[in-house]
Amino acid sequence: MAIAISASTPTEEADSPVHPAYDPTPSIPRLLTELVQEEFWTRYATIRGDNTFTPDYTADRKRTALLLRAVIADLVALAAPDDAQHAADAAAAANALRRADWQMTLPAQAARDWLRGQYQRHLEDNDPHPPNCPGGCSGAGFVVEPVIWQNDGGPVHEEPMACHRGEEDDPHAADCAGCHGTGKTYDAEFSEYSVCDRYTPDPAYEPVPAHHDDPWVSTATGHFDESPF
Numbered sequence: 001m002a003i004a005i006s007a008s009t010p011t012e013e014a015d016s017p018v019h020p021a022y023d024p025t026p027s028i029p030r031l032l033t034e035l036v037q038e039e040f041w042t043r044y045a046t047i048r049g050d051n052t053f054t055p056d057y058t059a060d061r062k063r064t065a066l067l068l069r070a071v072i073a074d075l076v077a078l079a080a081p082d083d084a085q086h087a088a089d090a091a092a093a094a095n096a097l098r099r100a101d102w103q104m105t106l107p108a109q110a111a112r113d114w115l116r117g118q119y120q121r122h123l124e125d126n127d128p129h130p131p132n133c134p135g136g137c138s139g140a141g142f143v144v145e146p147v148i149w150q151n152d153g154g155p156v157h158e159e160p161m162a163c164h165r166g167e168e169d170d171p172h173a174a175d176c177a178g179c180h181g182t183g184k185t186y187d188a189e190f191s192e193y194s195v196c197d198r199y200t201p202d203p204a205y206e207p208v209p210a211h212h213d214d215p216w217v218s219t220a221t222g223h224f225d226e227s228p229f
């Protein structure tokens with residue numbers, strides 16, 4: 001039977017840089033952090049066995065963990081559309097979420113389509129994070145942070161940014177076309193720095209050769225070694 005919804009067909013993937021099933025494509029490392037935290041609170045609440053956490057709180061954590069786990073499996077399957085095992089694993093993980101919701105299991109593709117809708121709802125939820133989120137978002141999933149700074153480092157503009165649950169943002173390396181590894185882009189017109197919001201590796205990037213008279217750099221490897229002092 002032909003399935004009308006074919007987000008994972010190779011043709012469509014080749015046409016579109018961003019996978020249409022998820023737009024924007026979620027970051028798997030971020031999803032793993034989210035998943036680990038949701039799992040942690042679920043287990044911790046269970047182990048405490050007292051009334052520190054309400055049943056609703058624990059149920060939310062448990063469901064979000066199942067949701068994120070399935071989304072990660074779905075993304076892996078989407079990246080390898082010819083791998084039937086990945087597709088089956090993703091569908092099974094989606095159906096684990098349905099079972100937790102007391103819903104009937106669905107055939108593989110339908111389960112994965114349903115999952116994507118659930119993830120979208122999760123993103124649009126007023127409280128995607130727990131109220132005691134270590135990132136300080138109080139559950140909202142975003143925190144207001146400076147995104148533009150003056151030359152002297154003074155913040156000039158703040159915006160709601162994705163809450164990273166108390167973790168530092170992943171660094172951009174020197175080959176980032178936007179910021180060259182500083183994490184900020186410079187606007188000469190306004191003499192302002194803005195946050196570089198996406199690490200974009202430049203395929204043409206050539207590392208700067210190491211200076212061999214620098215005592216901090218090993219002449220044998222060209223890499224930073226232990227301090228010579």
Ligand SMILES: [Zn+2]
Pocket residue numbers: 129130133134135136137138139140141142163164165
């Ligand atoms: Zn948060």
Ligand SMILES: [Zn+2]
Pocket residue numbers: 172176177178179180181182183184196197198199200
């Ligand atoms: Zn960057």
